[in-house]
Amino acid sequence: TQSTRPQRILTAVQKNATRGDPRSVVKAIDHFCRNKEWAMNVGDEKGCILDSVVSEVNPATVLELGTYCGYSTVRIASLLPPNAKLITLEFNPDFAAIARQVIAWAGLEDKVQLVEGASGDWIPKMKEQFGVKTFDLVFLDHWKNSYLPDTKLMEECGLLRKGSVLLADNVICPGAPEYLEFIRSSPRYKSQYFKSHLEYTKVEDGLEKSVFLGLVNEEWT
Numbered sequence: 001t002q003s004t005r006p007q008r009i010l011t012a013v014q015k016n017a018t019r020g021d022p023r024s025v026v027k028a029i030d031h032f033c034r035n036k037e038w039a040m041n042v043g044d045e046k047g048c049i050l051d052s053v054v055s056e057v058n059p060a061t062v063l064e065l066g067t068y069c070g071y072s073t074v075r076i077a078s079l080l081p082p083n084a085k086l087i088t089l090e091f092n093p094d095f096a097a098i099a100r101q102v103i104a105w106a107g108l109e110d111k112v113q114l115v116e117g118a119s120g121d122w123i124p125k126m127k128e129q130f131g132v133k134t135f136d137l138v139f140l141d142h143w144k145n146s147y148l149p150d151t152k153l154m155e156e157c158g159l160l161r162k163g164s165v166l167l168a169d170n171v172i173c174p175g176a177p178e179y180l181e182f183i184r185s186s187p188r189y190k191s192q193y194f195k196s197h198l199e200y201t202k203v204e205d206g207l208e209k210s211v212f213l214g215l216v217n218e219e220w221t
């Protein structure tokens, strides 16, 4: 039977990357997607911005929305301090099955909990199911029109604390206009745009980094 693109990405990892070496896994996927088949990984250019934000936040708890093949999962998990945890949500079971194997090849399965299902169903269950209090960092890379409702849901569920950082992929391409409009005008967030390009292309895209400031005092008037 025909293989899928995620299966071909996994094969490229197994052929070209060293087990237990996250950087070689990232390199193998980037090489495949730049030279053989485009795929919707955050990619090497935006990946460097992701790395710098992860290193700056040095998070103990991370939530990733949208795993796909686990490329950004591996980038983030390889930078986490000991005992830090990354929970990544993937809606598509075929993507999830591939991502588990990519994460395992990188040797990062102990730092990563991959959960299958829709973000809207799982966000309200994070505390009870995974003993999470709040997330230090959230990487949004799933359905672009779920960014805003899921951000509001995370606030309502008390999963964000003063200083929690949201990093959103694709705010230009494919775009998340409602999310950008809300987050840039809200007094509860301090936002910053990192201009870049759509993975493996020259098309403009970028990452929006937003720090949650907590419920600012005008909320109480």
Ligand SMILES: Nc1ncnc2c1ncn2CCCCCNC(=O)c1cc(-c2ccc(F)cc2)cc(O)c1O
Pocket: 040, 041, 042, 065, 066, 067, 068, 089, 090, 091, 092, 117, 118, 119, 120, 141, 142, 143, 144, 146, 169, 170, 173, 174, 198, 199
């Ligand atoms: N846990 C959950 N809950 C809800 N939805 C969930 C989910 N887990 C997954 N999904 C469902 C998301 C499916 C993939 C989302 N990502 C994207 O759609 C995406 C598309 C492009 C793209 C750009 C230009 C083009 F010409 C074509 C495609 C680039 C990207 O970097 C993208 O991240």
Ligand SMILES: [Mg+2]
Pocket: 040, 041, 042, 141, 169, 170
């Ligand atoms: Mg993306």
